[in-house]
Amino acid sequence: MGLIIEIFNAHAYTKEAKLQAELAALMYKKTRLVRVRGLDGRSTFGSPGETEVVSARGRGSGGRGFISGAGETELQLQRRRILERRNQLISQIQEVRRTRALQRASRKRHGVLYGQGLATVAVIGYTNAGKSTLVSELSDSDLYSDARLFATVDPKLRSVILPSGRKVLFSDTVGFISDLPVQLVDAFHATLEEVVEADLLVHVLDCTTPNLDEHRSTVLQVLQQLGVSEEKLQNMIEVWNKIDSQEVGSDDVEGLDDGEDGDCSGTSGEEDDETSDLSLAEPMVDYDDDNVSEQSQQGPAETIDDQPGDYSDGWLYEETSGEESVSGWARDDKKSEACKDCIVEKDLHPQGQPGPHVRTSAITGVGLQELLELIDEKLRMEDEKTKSEQVVEKGFFHRKWRPPRVDDAGVAVEH
Numbered sequence: 329m330g331l332i333i334e335i336f337n338a339h340a341y342t343k344e345a346k347l348q349a350e351l352a353a354l355m356y357k358k359t360r361l362v363r364v365r366g367l368d369g370r371s372t373f374g375s376p377g378e379t380e381v382v383s384a385r386g387r388g389s390g391g392r393g394f395i396s397g398a399g400e401t402e403l404q405l406q407r408r409r410i411l412e413r414r415n416q417l418i419s420q421i422q423e424v425r426r427t428r429a430l431q432r433a434s435r436k437r438h439g440v441l442y443g444q445g446l447a448t449v450a451v452i453g454y455t456n457a458g459k460s461t462l463v464s465e466l467s468d469s470d471l472y473s474d475a476r477l478f479a480t481v482d483p484k485l486r487s488v489i490l491p492s493g494r495k496v497l498f499s500d501t502v503g504f505i506s507d508l509p510v511q512l513v514d515a516f517h518a519t520l521e522e523v524v525e526a527d528l529l530v531h532v533l534d535c536t537t538p539n540l541d542e543h544r545s546t547v548l549q550v551l552q553q554l555g556v557s558e559e560k561l562q563n564m565i566e567v568w569n570k571i572d573s574q575e576v577g578s579d580d581v582e583g584l585d586d587g588e589d590g591d592c593s594g595t596s597g598e599e600d601d602e603t604s605d606l607s608l609a610e611p612m613v614d615y616d617d618d619n620v621s622e623q624s625q626q627g628p629a630e631t632i633d634d635q636p637g638d639y640s641d642g643w644l645y646e647e648t649s650g651e652e653s654v655s656g657w658a659r660d661d662k663k664s665e666a667c668k669d670c671i672v673e674k675d676l677h678p679q680g681q682p683g684p685h686v687r688t689s690a691i692t693g694v695g696l697q698e699l700l701e702l703i704d705e706k707l708r709m710e711d712e713k714t715k716s717e718q719v720v721e722k723g724f725f726h727r728k729w730r731p732p733r734v735d736d737a738g739v740a741v742e743h
Protein backbone atom coordinates (compact mmCIF):
# COMPACT_ATOMS: atom_id res chain seq x y z
CA MET A 329 0.00 0.00 0.00
CA GLY A 330 2.80 2.40 0.91
CA LEU A 331 4.45 1.57 -2.37
CA ILE A 332 1.25 2.16 -4.32
CA ILE A 333 0.94 5.61 -2.80
CA GLU A 334 4.55 6.34 -3.69
CA ILE A 335 3.92 5.30 -7.28
CA PHE A 336 0.92 7.58 -7.46
CA ASN A 337 2.97 10.34 -5.90
CA ALA A 338 5.62 10.00 -8.55
CA HIS A 339 3.00 10.24 -11.26
CA ALA A 340 1.08 13.09 -9.67
CA TYR A 341 2.03 16.02 -11.78
CA THR A 342 -0.89 18.32 -11.35
CA LYS A 343 -1.31 20.37 -8.21
CA GLU A 344 -4.51 18.55 -7.43
CA ALA A 345 -3.00 15.11 -7.81
CA LYS A 346 -0.09 16.10 -5.59
CA LEU A 347 -2.43 17.25 -2.85
CA GLN A 348 -4.41 14.07 -3.14
CA ALA A 349 -1.32 11.94 -3.02
CA GLU A 350 -0.21 13.69 0.15
CA LEU A 351 -3.63 13.22 1.64
CA ALA A 352 -3.61 9.52 0.82
CA ALA A 353 -0.15 9.16 2.32
CA LEU A 354 -1.24 11.03 5.42
CA MET A 355 -4.30 8.89 5.94
CA TYR A 356 -2.19 5.83 5.42
CA LYS A 357 0.25 7.07 8.03
CA LYS A 358 -2.60 7.65 10.45
CA THR A 359 -3.77 4.07 10.14
CA ARG A 360 -0.22 2.91 10.79
CA LEU A 361 0.09 5.00 13.89
CA VAL A 362 0.12 2.14 16.32
CA ARG A 363 2.00 1.04 19.34
CA VAL A 364 5.29 -0.47 18.25
CA ARG A 365 8.27 -1.82 20.05
CA GLY A 366 11.21 0.54 19.78
CA LEU A 367 14.84 -0.43 19.44
CA ASP A 368 15.28 -0.28 23.18
CA GLY A 369 12.56 -2.88 23.55
CA ARG A 370 10.02 -0.51 25.06
CA SER A 371 6.55 0.03 23.69
CA THR A 372 6.19 3.15 21.59
CA PHE A 373 3.64 4.73 19.33
CA GLY A 374 4.22 5.59 15.72
CA SER A 375 4.66 4.04 12.35
CA PRO A 376 6.42 0.70 12.51
CA GLY A 377 10.02 1.09 11.59
CA GLU A 378 10.20 4.69 12.72
CA THR A 379 12.67 4.41 15.50
CA GLU A 380 12.54 8.08 16.37
CA VAL A 381 8.97 7.78 17.55
CA VAL A 382 8.94 8.31 21.27
CA SER A 383 6.97 6.33 23.73
CA ALA A 384 3.70 7.70 24.90
CA ARG A 385 2.02 7.63 28.17
CA GLY A 386 -1.70 7.56 28.24
CA ARG A 387 -2.14 3.87 28.22
CA GLY A 388 -4.70 4.40 30.88
CA SER A 389 -3.93 6.71 33.72
CA GLY A 390 -0.49 6.88 35.16
CA GLY A 391 1.35 5.67 32.09
CA ARG A 392 4.95 6.67 31.52
CA GLY A 393 6.30 8.86 28.75
CA PHE A 394 6.28 12.38 27.36
CA ILE A 395 3.49 14.76 27.89
CA SER A 396 3.09 17.41 25.28
CA GLY A 397 0.78 20.26 25.99
CA ALA A 398 -1.92 19.84 28.51
CA GLY A 399 -1.69 16.16 29.16
CA GLU A 400 -1.54 15.31 25.48
CA THR A 401 0.24 12.10 24.74
CA GLU A 402 2.69 11.83 21.88
CA LEU A 403 0.23 9.68 19.99
CA GLN A 404 -2.51 12.25 20.44
CA LEU A 405 -0.15 14.98 19.32
CA GLN A 406 0.73 13.10 16.15
CA ARG A 407 -2.91 12.40 15.44
CA ARG A 408 -3.79 16.03 15.95
CA ARG A 409 -1.05 17.17 13.57
CA ILE A 410 -2.20 14.71 10.97
CA LEU A 411 -5.79 15.87 11.30
CA GLU A 412 -4.77 19.51 11.01
CA ARG A 413 -2.77 18.84 7.87
CA ARG A 414 -5.63 16.72 6.56
CA ASN A 415 -8.09 19.57 6.96
CA GLN A 416 -5.68 21.94 5.28
CA LEU A 417 -5.26 19.56 2.36
CA ILE A 418 -8.98 18.97 2.02
CA SER A 419 -9.70 22.69 1.80
CA GLN A 420 -6.93 23.15 -0.78
CA ILE A 421 -8.30 20.25 -2.80
CA GLN A 422 -11.77 21.76 -2.66
CA GLU A 423 -10.36 25.01 -3.95
CA VAL A 424 -8.62 23.26 -6.82
CA ARG A 425 -11.80 21.36 -7.61
CA ARG A 426 -13.78 24.56 -7.74
CA THR A 427 -11.29 25.95 -10.21
CA ARG A 428 -11.51 22.82 -12.29
CA ALA A 429 -15.28 22.96 -12.30
CA LEU A 430 -15.10 26.53 -13.53
CA GLN A 431 -12.65 25.54 -16.23
CA ARG A 432 -14.90 22.72 -17.31
CA ALA A 433 -17.88 25.03 -17.44
CA SER A 434 -15.91 27.49 -19.52
CA ARG A 435 -14.85 24.73 -21.90
CA LYS A 436 -18.47 23.75 -22.36
CA ARG A 437 -19.44 27.35 -22.95
CA HIS A 438 -16.64 27.67 -25.45
CA GLY A 439 -17.97 24.62 -27.25
CA VAL A 440 -21.48 25.96 -27.27
CA LEU A 441 -20.24 29.28 -28.61
CA TYR A 442 -18.77 27.45 -31.53
CA GLY A 443 -22.01 25.72 -32.25
CA GLN A 444 -21.30 22.41 -30.68
CA GLY A 445 -20.90 21.15 -27.14
CA LEU A 446 -17.29 20.16 -26.76
CA ALA A 447 -17.39 16.50 -25.85
CA THR A 448 -14.70 15.00 -23.68
CA VAL A 449 -13.27 11.55 -24.20
CA ALA A 450 -11.43 10.08 -21.22
CA VAL A 451 -8.72 7.60 -22.04
CA ILE A 452 -8.47 5.16 -19.18
CA GLY A 453 -6.81 1.85 -18.52
CA TYR A 454 -4.32 -0.15 -16.58
CA THR A 455 -0.93 1.38 -16.02
CA ASN A 456 1.49 0.99 -18.93
CA ALA A 457 -1.26 0.17 -21.43
CA GLY A 458 -0.13 3.02 -23.66
CA LYS A 459 -2.74 5.67 -22.84
CA SER A 460 -0.38 8.63 -22.87
CA THR A 461 1.33 7.45 -26.01
CA LEU A 462 -2.02 7.02 -27.70
CA VAL A 463 -3.34 10.41 -26.67
CA SER A 464 -0.17 12.16 -27.70
CA GLU A 465 0.03 10.31 -31.00
CA LEU A 466 -3.52 11.39 -31.73
CA SER A 467 -2.94 14.97 -30.76
CA ASP A 468 0.62 15.47 -31.94
CA SER A 469 -0.36 14.78 -35.47
CA ASP A 470 -1.46 17.94 -37.22
CA LEU A 471 -4.10 15.88 -38.85
CA TYR A 472 -5.97 15.17 -35.68
CA SER A 473 -5.14 17.92 -33.32
CA ASP A 474 -5.79 21.50 -32.68
CA ALA A 475 -3.02 22.33 -30.28
CA ARG A 476 -4.13 25.92 -29.76
CA LEU A 477 -7.25 25.03 -27.86
CA PHE A 478 -6.90 24.51 -24.13
CA ALA A 479 -3.29 23.45 -24.34
CA THR A 480 -2.47 25.81 -21.53
CA VAL A 481 -5.48 25.01 -19.41
CA ASP A 482 -4.50 21.48 -18.61
CA PRO A 483 -1.55 19.59 -20.05
CA LYS A 484 -3.49 16.37 -19.80
CA LEU A 485 -6.26 17.65 -22.04
CA ARG A 486 -5.69 17.52 -25.77
CA SER A 487 -7.95 18.79 -28.43
CA VAL A 488 -8.45 16.41 -31.32
CA ILE A 489 -10.40 16.74 -34.53
CA LEU A 490 -12.52 13.73 -35.38
CA PRO A 491 -13.03 12.55 -38.97
CA SER A 492 -16.37 14.38 -39.15
CA GLY A 493 -14.60 17.63 -38.32
CA ARG A 494 -15.95 17.69 -34.81
CA LYS A 495 -13.57 18.81 -32.12
CA VAL A 496 -13.31 16.85 -28.91
CA LEU A 497 -11.11 16.93 -25.86
CA PHE A 498 -9.13 13.86 -24.95
CA SER A 499 -8.13 13.50 -21.36
CA ASP A 500 -5.26 11.25 -20.42
CA THR A 501 -5.76 9.77 -16.98
CA VAL A 502 -3.67 8.15 -14.31
CA GLY A 503 -3.20 4.42 -14.83
CA PHE A 504 -5.14 2.00 -12.71
CA ILE A 505 -3.53 -0.81 -10.79
CA SER A 506 -4.64 -3.97 -9.05
CA ASP A 507 -5.75 -3.85 -5.45
CA LEU A 508 -6.21 -0.13 -5.53
CA PRO A 509 -7.02 0.57 -1.91
CA VAL A 510 -10.40 2.10 -1.34
CA GLN A 511 -8.90 5.15 0.39
CA LEU A 512 -6.81 5.77 -2.65
CA VAL A 513 -9.79 5.58 -4.95
CA ASP A 514 -11.42 8.21 -2.79
CA ALA A 515 -8.31 10.33 -2.69
CA PHE A 516 -7.94 10.24 -6.44
CA HIS A 517 -11.56 10.79 -7.12
CA ALA A 518 -11.02 14.37 -8.15
CA THR A 519 -8.18 13.46 -10.47
CA LEU A 520 -10.52 11.00 -12.05
CA GLU A 521 -13.40 13.44 -12.15
CA GLU A 522 -12.73 13.74 -15.84
CA VAL A 523 -13.59 10.07 -16.10
CA VAL A 524 -16.92 10.45 -14.37
CA GLU A 525 -17.75 13.58 -16.34
CA ALA A 526 -16.51 12.39 -19.71
CA ASP A 527 -18.99 11.89 -22.51
CA LEU A 528 -17.22 8.77 -23.64
CA LEU A 529 -14.66 6.41 -22.16
CA VAL A 530 -11.92 4.73 -24.15
CA HIS A 531 -10.43 1.80 -22.29
CA VAL A 532 -6.92 0.99 -23.46
CA LEU A 533 -5.54 -2.47 -22.81
CA ASP A 534 -2.06 -3.75 -23.54
CA CYS A 535 -2.94 -6.80 -25.59
CA THR A 536 0.52 -8.29 -25.18
CA THR A 537 0.09 -8.77 -21.47
CA PRO A 538 -0.77 -12.25 -20.25
CA ASN A 539 -2.95 -10.63 -17.58
CA LEU A 540 -5.34 -8.92 -19.93
CA ASP A 541 -8.51 -10.24 -18.31
CA GLU A 542 -7.26 -9.34 -14.88
CA HIS A 543 -6.35 -5.83 -15.98
CA ARG A 544 -9.73 -5.38 -17.58
CA SER A 545 -11.63 -6.42 -14.49
CA THR A 546 -9.44 -4.24 -12.26
CA VAL A 547 -10.22 -1.23 -14.39
CA LEU A 548 -13.93 -2.01 -14.49
CA GLN A 549 -13.96 -2.42 -10.75
CA VAL A 550 -12.29 0.95 -10.20
CA LEU A 551 -14.72 2.59 -12.60
CA GLN A 552 -17.61 1.17 -10.66
CA GLN A 553 -16.08 2.38 -7.42
CA LEU A 554 -15.78 5.80 -8.93
CA GLY A 555 -19.48 5.77 -9.63
CA VAL A 556 -19.32 5.69 -13.41
CA SER A 557 -22.80 4.97 -14.69
CA GLU A 558 -23.72 1.60 -16.11
CA GLU A 559 -24.73 3.29 -19.33
CA LYS A 560 -21.31 4.82 -19.75
CA LEU A 561 -19.65 1.49 -19.07
CA GLN A 562 -21.82 -0.13 -21.72
CA ASN A 563 -20.90 2.56 -24.17
CA MET A 564 -17.18 2.37 -23.45
CA ILE A 565 -14.83 1.60 -26.33
CA GLU A 566 -12.28 -1.10 -25.67
CA VAL A 567 -8.97 -0.68 -27.44
CA TRP A 568 -6.34 -3.37 -27.65
CA ASN A 569 -3.09 -1.51 -28.01
CA LYS A 570 0.46 -2.59 -28.92
CA ILE A 571 -0.51 -4.89 -31.74
CA ASP A 572 2.81 -4.00 -33.32
CA SER A 573 4.61 -6.00 -30.65
CA GLN A 574 3.32 -9.10 -32.33
CA GLU A 575 4.56 -7.92 -35.65
CA VAL A 576 8.03 -7.39 -34.33
CA GLY A 577 8.78 -11.08 -34.32
CA SER A 578 6.53 -12.61 -36.88
CA ASP A 579 7.54 -15.96 -35.42
CA ASP A 580 5.71 -14.90 -32.33
CA VAL A 581 2.51 -15.00 -34.22
CA GLU A 582 2.93 -18.68 -34.87
CA GLY A 583 3.88 -19.23 -31.29
CA LEU A 584 1.12 -17.21 -29.75
CA ASP A 585 0.44 -19.82 -27.18
CA ASP A 586 3.86 -19.74 -25.66
CA GLY A 587 2.18 -18.42 -22.56
CA GLU A 588 4.60 -15.53 -22.23
CA ASP A 589 2.79 -12.81 -24.04
CA GLY A 590 -0.81 -11.94 -24.46
CA ASP A 591 -2.56 -12.61 -27.70
CA CYS A 592 -3.70 -9.55 -29.56
CA SER A 593 -5.66 -11.50 -32.09
CA GLY A 594 -8.10 -13.31 -29.83
CA THR A 595 -11.01 -12.05 -27.84
CA SER A 596 -9.77 -12.79 -24.38
CA GLY A 597 -8.95 -15.50 -21.94
CA GLU A 598 -8.45 -19.08 -22.90
CA GLU A 599 -10.43 -18.93 -26.06
CA ASP A 600 -7.81 -16.65 -27.49
CA ASP A 601 -5.46 -19.26 -28.74
CA GLU A 602 -8.19 -21.26 -30.31
CA THR A 603 -9.68 -18.23 -32.02
CA SER A 604 -6.38 -16.94 -33.24
CA ASP A 605 -5.38 -20.30 -34.58
CA LEU A 606 -8.59 -20.43 -36.51
CA SER A 607 -8.15 -16.95 -37.85
CA LEU A 608 -4.60 -17.62 -38.86
CA ALA A 609 -5.52 -20.82 -40.57
CA GLU A 610 -8.56 -19.67 -42.47
CA PRO A 611 -9.41 -16.01 -42.48
CA MET A 612 -13.14 -15.56 -42.73
CA VAL A 613 -12.89 -12.55 -44.98
CA ASP A 614 -11.22 -13.00 -48.32
CA TYR A 615 -9.42 -10.15 -49.87
CA ASP A 616 -10.95 -10.28 -53.27
CA ASP A 617 -9.84 -8.21 -56.23
CA ASP A 618 -12.22 -5.41 -55.41
CA ASN A 619 -10.87 -4.98 -51.97
CA VAL A 620 -7.32 -5.03 -53.09
CA SER A 621 -7.87 -2.40 -55.70
CA GLU A 622 -9.73 -0.32 -53.16
CA GLN A 623 -6.76 -0.48 -50.86
CA SER A 624 -4.29 0.26 -53.55
CA GLN A 625 -5.98 3.61 -54.01
CA GLN A 626 -5.19 4.50 -50.47
CA GLY A 627 -1.64 3.39 -50.17
CA PRO A 628 0.96 1.00 -51.43
CA ALA A 629 -0.60 -2.37 -52.09
CA GLU A 630 0.55 -5.25 -50.03
CA THR A 631 -0.55 -8.78 -50.47
CA ILE A 632 -2.43 -10.03 -47.52
CA ASP A 633 -0.48 -13.28 -47.49
CA ASP A 634 2.54 -11.25 -46.57
CA GLN A 635 0.90 -9.99 -43.44
CA PRO A 636 2.85 -11.16 -40.47
CA GLY A 637 -0.28 -11.71 -38.50
CA ASP A 638 -3.99 -11.40 -38.78
CA TYR A 639 -5.21 -9.60 -35.73
CA SER A 640 -8.76 -9.95 -36.73
CA ASP A 641 -9.82 -13.34 -35.47
CA GLY A 642 -11.70 -13.45 -38.70
CA TRP A 643 -13.23 -9.99 -38.47
CA LEU A 644 -11.01 -8.09 -40.78
CA TYR A 645 -11.61 -4.46 -41.28
CA GLU A 646 -12.67 -4.38 -44.86
CA GLU A 647 -14.75 -1.26 -45.00
CA THR A 648 -12.81 1.74 -46.05
CA SER A 649 -14.47 3.77 -43.37
CA GLY A 650 -16.86 5.28 -45.84
CA GLU A 651 -15.99 8.19 -48.08
CA GLU A 652 -18.39 10.40 -46.22
CA SER A 653 -16.55 10.01 -42.96
CA VAL A 654 -13.24 11.19 -44.32
CA SER A 655 -14.52 13.99 -46.45
CA GLY A 656 -12.44 17.08 -45.98
CA TRP A 657 -10.01 15.07 -43.95
CA ALA A 658 -6.91 13.89 -45.68
CA ARG A 659 -5.33 10.74 -44.43
CA ASP A 660 -1.63 10.61 -44.18
CA ASP A 661 0.09 7.76 -45.94
CA LYS A 662 1.50 6.08 -42.93
CA LYS A 663 -1.88 5.78 -41.31
CA SER A 664 -3.90 4.85 -44.33
CA GLU A 665 -1.42 2.16 -45.23
CA ALA A 666 -1.55 0.83 -41.74
CA CYS A 667 -5.33 0.81 -41.74
CA LYS A 668 -5.73 -2.27 -43.78
CA ASP A 669 -4.09 -4.19 -40.99
CA CYS A 670 -6.36 -3.01 -38.31
CA ILE A 671 -9.68 -4.19 -37.26
CA VAL A 672 -12.82 -2.56 -36.06
CA GLU A 673 -15.42 -4.64 -34.36
CA LYS A 674 -18.49 -2.63 -35.08
CA ASP A 675 -20.84 -5.21 -33.69
CA LEU A 676 -20.03 -4.22 -30.20
CA HIS A 677 -19.65 -7.18 -27.92
CA PRO A 678 -22.76 -8.94 -29.20
CA GLN A 679 -23.37 -11.34 -26.34
CA GLY A 680 -21.97 -9.01 -23.76
CA GLN A 681 -18.64 -10.76 -24.22
CA PRO A 682 -15.58 -8.74 -23.49
CA GLY A 683 -13.33 -8.03 -26.40
CA PRO A 684 -11.78 -5.26 -28.38
CA HIS A 685 -13.66 -2.83 -30.58
CA VAL A 686 -10.47 -1.55 -32.13
CA ARG A 687 -6.92 -2.82 -32.20
CA THR A 688 -4.22 -0.20 -32.34
CA SER A 689 -0.58 0.52 -32.16
CA ALA A 690 0.00 3.90 -30.62
CA ILE A 691 3.59 3.67 -31.80
CA THR A 692 3.01 2.99 -35.48
CA GLY A 693 -0.39 4.65 -35.83
CA VAL A 694 -2.23 1.51 -36.85
CA GLY A 695 -5.90 1.65 -36.00
CA LEU A 696 -5.95 5.26 -34.83
CA GLN A 697 -8.15 6.39 -37.64
CA GLU A 698 -10.63 3.62 -36.93
CA LEU A 699 -10.60 4.56 -33.30
CA LEU A 700 -11.43 8.16 -34.13
CA GLU A 701 -14.21 7.08 -36.46
CA LEU A 702 -15.70 4.89 -33.81
CA ILE A 703 -15.54 7.73 -31.31
CA ASP A 704 -17.21 9.99 -33.84
CA GLU A 705 -19.97 7.47 -34.36
CA LYS A 706 -20.51 6.85 -30.65
CA LEU A 707 -20.72 10.56 -29.90
CA ARG A 708 -23.15 11.04 -32.75
CA MET A 709 -25.32 8.28 -31.34
CA GLU A 710 -25.12 9.88 -27.90
CA ASP A 711 -26.16 13.24 -29.34
CA GLU A 712 -29.15 11.69 -31.01
CA LYS A 713 -30.13 9.91 -27.84
CA THR A 714 -29.85 13.12 -25.82
CA LYS A 715 -31.89 14.99 -28.38
CA SER A 716 -34.67 12.43 -28.39
CA GLU A 717 -34.70 12.37 -24.58
CA GLN A 718 -35.03 16.12 -24.57
CA VAL A 719 -37.95 15.93 -26.98
CA VAL A 720 -39.69 13.39 -24.76
CA GLU A 721 -39.09 15.50 -21.67
CA LYS A 722 -40.20 18.62 -23.42
CA GLY A 723 -43.30 16.88 -24.67
CA PHE A 724 -44.19 15.88 -21.16
CA PHE A 725 -43.30 18.94 -19.14
CA HIS A 726 -43.90 21.68 -21.64
CA ARG A 727 -47.43 20.69 -22.51
CA LYS A 728 -49.58 23.75 -22.17
CA TRP A 729 -51.93 23.71 -19.29
CA ARG A 730 -55.55 24.01 -20.29
CA PRO A 731 -58.53 24.35 -18.01
CA PRO A 732 -60.65 21.21 -17.82
CA ARG A 733 -63.17 21.03 -20.63
CA VAL A 734 -66.75 21.95 -19.79
CA ASP A 735 -67.90 18.48 -20.87
CA ASP A 736 -65.53 16.84 -18.40
CA ALA A 737 -66.62 19.15 -15.65
CA GLY A 738 -70.19 18.40 -16.53
CA VAL A 739 -69.66 14.68 -16.17
CA ALA A 740 -68.12 15.26 -12.80
CA VAL A 741 -71.06 17.19 -11.36
CA GLU A 742 -73.88 15.49 -13.18
CA HIS A 743 -76.30 13.38 -11.15
Ligand SMILES: Nc1nc2c(ncn2[C@@H]2O[C@H](COP(=O)(O)OP(=O)(O)OP(=O)(O)O)[C@@H](O)[C@H]2O)c(=O)[nH]1
Nearest residue numbers: 455456457458459460461502503570573689690691
Ligand atom coordinates in the same frame (compact mmCIF):
# COMPACT_ATOMS: atom_id res chain seq x y z
N1 LIG B 1 5.23 -1.69 -28.81
C1 LIG B 1 4.42 -0.74 -28.37
N2 LIG B 1 4.71 -0.08 -27.25
C2 LIG B 1 3.85 0.88 -26.83
C3 LIG B 1 2.66 1.19 -27.56
N3 LIG B 1 2.02 2.17 -26.89
C4 LIG B 1 2.78 2.46 -25.82
N4 LIG B 1 3.88 1.69 -25.78
C5 LIG B 1 4.93 1.71 -24.77
O1 LIG B 1 4.38 1.30 -23.54
C6 LIG B 1 4.98 2.01 -22.47
C7 LIG B 1 3.91 2.69 -21.64
O2 LIG B 1 3.30 3.69 -22.42
P1 LIG B 1 2.48 4.88 -21.76
O3 LIG B 1 1.83 5.60 -22.87
O4 LIG B 1 3.33 5.65 -20.84
O5 LIG B 1 1.42 4.06 -20.93
P2 LIG B 1 0.31 4.63 -19.96
O6 LIG B 1 -0.89 3.77 -20.11
O7 LIG B 1 0.11 6.08 -20.17
O8 LIG B 1 0.97 4.36 -18.54
P3 LIG B 1 0.58 5.07 -17.14
O9 LIG B 1 0.54 6.54 -17.36
O10 LIG B 1 1.66 4.60 -16.21
O11 LIG B 1 -0.73 4.51 -16.72
C8 LIG B 1 5.95 2.99 -23.11
O12 LIG B 1 7.22 2.42 -23.06
C9 LIG B 1 5.47 3.09 -24.55
O13 LIG B 1 6.51 3.38 -25.44
C10 LIG B 1 2.38 0.46 -28.75
O14 LIG B 1 1.39 0.65 -29.45
N5 LIG B 1 3.30 -0.49 -29.10
Ligand SMILES: [Mg+2]
Nearest residue numbers: 459460501503
Ligand atom coordinates in the same frame (compact mmCIF):
# COMPACT_ATOMS: atom_id res chain seq x y z
MG1 LIG C 1 0.26 7.76 -18.88
